[in-house]
Amino acid sequence: MTDNLPARREADIDEVSTGPMLDLLVIGGGATGAGAALDAAARGLDVALVEAGDLASGTSGKSSRLLHGGVRYLEQFRFGLVREALHERGLLHDLAPHLVRRLTFLYPLTHRMWERGYVGAGLALYDGLAGMGDRGGFRRHRHLSRRALLRAAPPLRPDAAVGALAYDDGQVDDARLVVTLARTARREGATVLTRVRVTGLATRSGHTAATCEDAFSGERFVIRARRVLLATGPWSELTQRLVGGPAVRMRASKGVHLVVPRDRLPMSDALIARTSSSVLFVIPADDVVLVGTTDTPWENGPGPVLPTGADVRYLLDQAGRWLRVPLTMDDVTGVYAGLRPLVDPGAGDDGETQSVSREHVVREVADGCFVVAGGKLTTYRVMARDAVSAAVRGLRVPRNVSTETLGLAGSSGFTQAWARRDLAAVRAGVPVSVVERLAGRYGSDYRAVLAYGAQDPSLLEPVPGAPSLLGAEVVYTARHEFALTVDDVLGRRSRSGLAVRDGGAAAAPHVARLLAATLGMAPTWEAEQVAGHVEAAEVMAAALATGSDAELAPLLERMRHAA
Known part of the structure; x- marks a missing residue:
């Protein structure tokens, strides 16, 4: 799409507010929402996406920037989730080769015998779930001696580990992925509007009327759609209240990352290690290295998310266990915090977030109004497909097109x-x-x-x-x-x-x-x-x-x- 979006914005608002009723209105401009708009547009449906802030301004722009199956989910026996994510990892490498990169992860070992066998068995299973035909050139796991580990990661302390296992996963700039999804959705015919907040939803005569407010002009207008999809991540409970009580309850977990210059941590491979309450990542990303992440409940309500000094000290301490020269705050150029949108498993759990499933749910929460919640960045396409399929059931769908073969903007040529x-x-x-x-x-x-x-x-x-x-x-x-x-x-x-x-x-x-x-x-x-x-x-x-x-x-x- 080569048109001038600023010049088109006013016309787009006029079209969705005064034109024919939409088939689907997607509320939320993260990876799942943008993916849903693309999925629906590819099927030939009339669809619009509205986002109160910017694309990827929430969860989808503040992740560890990984496309991965999730090695730690193997210990939770969530093999289906891991297999699905590994498939999507390779698929997205084909659909957006400019955005997805193969990245080697080093898992340091601190015990000489049992740990190598235990972790190695898990990574062998990980390789098997990825399948023999894994796309993207992702290699099977390898065993490294201590000397090989230090050659691969010079910043590590020589006495920090006795060796390591190495395996491949994917890396993607999460915010750029979301923007690319939105551009591709527009290419396929969707209308995409940011800085448009939905302030009310009312179901009437077989359709839903969404009252909207444009943050730029202050103009209020109404969008009518046969179906509405709420893809609002950790704020899903809040948006469900627009149509009644929340049928899907959420639990938000805060993840904090530090940004360090690449010359301070000259690494080409990533490091992954266990901590007492989360997983430590040290991930090279272009000119910087990301150090994360925390996993703590967030109870400050909707809106911006901020890190604390305690979050930063925790990450500096955890990284310092492995580094020759520990990081200090003077080494940090940036810090960001985001929320994982976890579906609340219900009463009877211990209130912690580390073990809550990353699987997604799709549910009709009011007549013609659906919510998609949970999941992870890697499986955004599956979440979008499932949500759109549920939402448009009963509507005439012009085309039977799968996003599994639809290259994203920038991939052609x-x-x-x-x-x-x-x-x-x-x-x-x-x-x-x-x-x-x-x-x-x-x-x-x-x-x-x-x-x-x-x-x-x-x-x-x-x-x-x-x-x-x-x-x-x-x-x-x-x-x-x-x-x-x-x-x-x-x-x-x-x-x-x-x-x-x-x-x-x-x-x-x-x-x-x-x-x-x-x-x-x-x-x-x-x-x-x-x-x-x-x-x-x-x-x-x-x-x-x-x-x-x-x-x-x-x-x-x-x-x-x-x-």
Whole structure:
């Protein structure tokens, strides 16, 4: 889709509010919601997706950025879940080869005999569940000596382990995946609207009327649809209340990650290790390394999620058990926190979140209104398929099309575009490393980003304060990827705000200026955007001085106003 999205937005709102009744309205712009919009559009249904914030602004933009079966679920005997996730891991590698990368994980061993056999047996089962025909070049597990482990991961302490097992899993930029799903859904005919909040749902005469409010204009309008799908992750209980009491109850678990420069932890492979209450990941991701994660109940209600100083200290301590030179807060350029949307198993459990299933449920919670909840990023496509199939049962479905064979935006011609990256770099006058980074974000569409440089060469220069972001990317994400704010660009379309110590505050004025010109916004809007971004960075700094989630309440209120 090459149309100018800012210019189309008002027309899209007019069309969904005054045009024919939709077949399906999807509420929620995470991976499952965007996947559902794509699934429904591919079947030829009239579908719209509305999101109160930005695409991937919640759970789907704050994960460990992994596509994996979940080794730890083997101990819980959830073999079906693991097999399904491993299948989806390989499938997505085919559908979006520019987004999915194979990543080797090192599992360090601290006992010489029994542990190697125990973990090795589990990984052999993991390999078997993936199947002989596993896509994506994911290799079977390997045994490493201590010397081989230290060669693979030089930052590790020599005495930290007696050896390791190595296995492959997948890596994906979660937010970019969601944006790509939304772009693909639009390509297939879906309407996608961000910054549109649903404030009411009313079922009448065989359809549901959704009262909506546009955060940009303040305009209120109604969307009518034969079916409604709630894909609102950890806030599913809240949105279910729009149509009655929650039939599916949720439990939110907070996961926190630290962002560390790659030169501080020069690793090509990832580390995975057990902790007393979660799993430790040390994951290289482009120019940074992610250190996570926590797994603690979150009870601060809907809205933004913040880490605490206690969360950070926990992760620094856990990582320090393995590293030659322990990390300190001075090594951390960014911190982010998100929520896992866990389906509450019901009364009688111990209130902990670590053992709650990641399987998903689909349920009709009111006449014509369905909720999809639970699950994990890796299985978003299955969740979307199951939810749409349940929601549209009884409707006329024009096409029997599966998203299992539908390449995502940027995948068409990617192999050829990647092979020509050297020539593209010469023509654009940029280093080939820049073209490779663009290809990893936009796939074959990187050429459209570079094309802006032919009109204005300054757009191919890095944004001041964000060296990994070109001005052309700001314009492109606004015109083609639904970016409407500075945070949309720095926090999700790129990860530039996490890779610099000021959270992107220095880059915000330049990004705001480019966005204002592209979106047709006034200078006062620019100033508000910059002020809001700086305020959010200050709130994050204050949150890292707290000792518990209970101390976050005033900061969460400030963050809501800054958003």
